[in-house]
Amino acid sequence: MKNSRDIFLDLIAENRRGMKKGMYSVCSANADVLKACFKQAKADRTILLVESTSNQVDQYGGYTGMRPVDFVNYVYDIAREVDFPKEMILLGGDHLGPNTWQNHPAEEAMSKAKILIEEYIKAGYQKIHLDTSMFCADDNGDRAKPLADEVVAERAAVLCKIAEKTWAKYRHNSSKPIYVIGTEVPIPGGAKEAEEEVVPTTPGDTVKTIRITKEYFMKAGLEDAWKRVFGVVVQPGVEFGDDQVFHYQREKAKELSEKIMEFDQLVFEAHSTDYQTEAHLNELVEDHFCILKVGPWLTFAYREALFALEAMEIEILGKDHKNLSKLREILERSMIEKPKYWEKYYFGDEKLKFFKRKFSFSDRLRYYWPMAELNLARNRLFENLQNNKIPHSLLSQYMPVQFYQVCEGTINAEPKDLVHSYIQIVTGIYSRACGLSLPQNIIK
Secondary structure (H helix, E strand, C coil): CCCHHHHHHHHHHHHHCCCCCCEEEECCCCHHHHHHHHHHHHHHCCCEEEEEECCCECCCCCCCCECHHHHHHHHHHHHHHCCCCHHHEEEEEEEECCHHHCCCCHHHHHHHHHHHHHHHHHHCCCEEEECCCCCCCCCCCCCCCCCCHHHHHHHHHHHHHHHHHHHHHHCCCCCCCEEEECCCCCCCCCCCCCCCCCCCCCHHHHHHHHHHHHHHHHHCCCHHHHCCEEEEEECCCCEECCCCEECCCHHHHHHHHHHHHHCCCCEEEECCCCCCCHHHHHHHHHCCCCEEEECHHHHHHHHHHHHHHHHHHHHHHCCCCCCCCCHHHHHHHHHHHCHHHCCCCCCCCHHHHHHHHHHCCCCHHHHCCCCHHHHHHHHHHHHHHHHCCCCHHHHHHHCHHHHHHHHHCCCCCCHHHHHHHHHHHHHHHHHHHCCCCCCCCCCC
């Protein structure tokens, strides 16, 4: 049986041959999101690509408190809970470079980035996005413009060399790492303010990125590693903000789409594809933007599911019941007491901010779910609904898709099952767009 890395590369090769194949990348550390994604991949009998960013996971713990090896073990433990084989998990590192330390001088930031790459490779990550696009504190140049391609490429080659050496020393019994290059990405987590449009990367800029990066790889003696560069991050014209989604317009990305076929083995990686329609995701895959990053939409669906469950809890127990979970109330209080994850992103008067804290597409509240008080509230919510059976009529009101699934006997009316099923509405869209949930499954 092929491993997850080779199956992934097979999908990429099939896409280049004109088949409607791709892979969605799960960018989330939420345990219930990951369980739902593993359930989707298990049903599809395919691999799952799970990625962590340099902000989430680094050698110091990142904002999740996990180092790369911790995140790997965390993902494997969750996979074990749903009986998903770890051999079918492909682990990816996103935006690996000096991103977290860009306020430091370049030499110091790159020294930390080298350790970051080492830790990711040692932990077993195999898909590596080399992202050195950001200015460091002492870099020269106009910060209103991108960092010079030559500087970006030289630093990417330095980090790639570290990855190759680390693999040879610690992971040589496993498959060699595969790489993604490219720098033109949307703001992580969506746009901060309303925009008029999102302009796709130009074909000329893409060619320049590929050409210069290859040149510096060759200078660094990374000929073999270049053969394992399969993806280029570009902007195909998709993005989302608080209440707006910029949908894919394939006619505007046509020249860019065609340009990638001039290069052996390469396809595009598209970031911030959250909230695109299934039809648009299909078009992205067909147009070789076939690695689809998704994150906030998954936790947005998770939030929707929990809010629906709380609405049912109140209907069943009564709004004055002393043992209500008060999930939304506790969530709002937590966000007000610790505003660092949302206050730089949400604008407007207090009424609008109150709305955005719950319902923004950017879903900044995803950073609050791991907090102890919210864990307790969620557990109380689940216990209340387990101890008080959800009437089917109420389930139909708040979770109509899950109501039909319960009636058909495909899921149970247990809170966790309902939440996972709700998230799988999103994963199902991505799975179908990538050609993964077809009758002829790729793993027999």
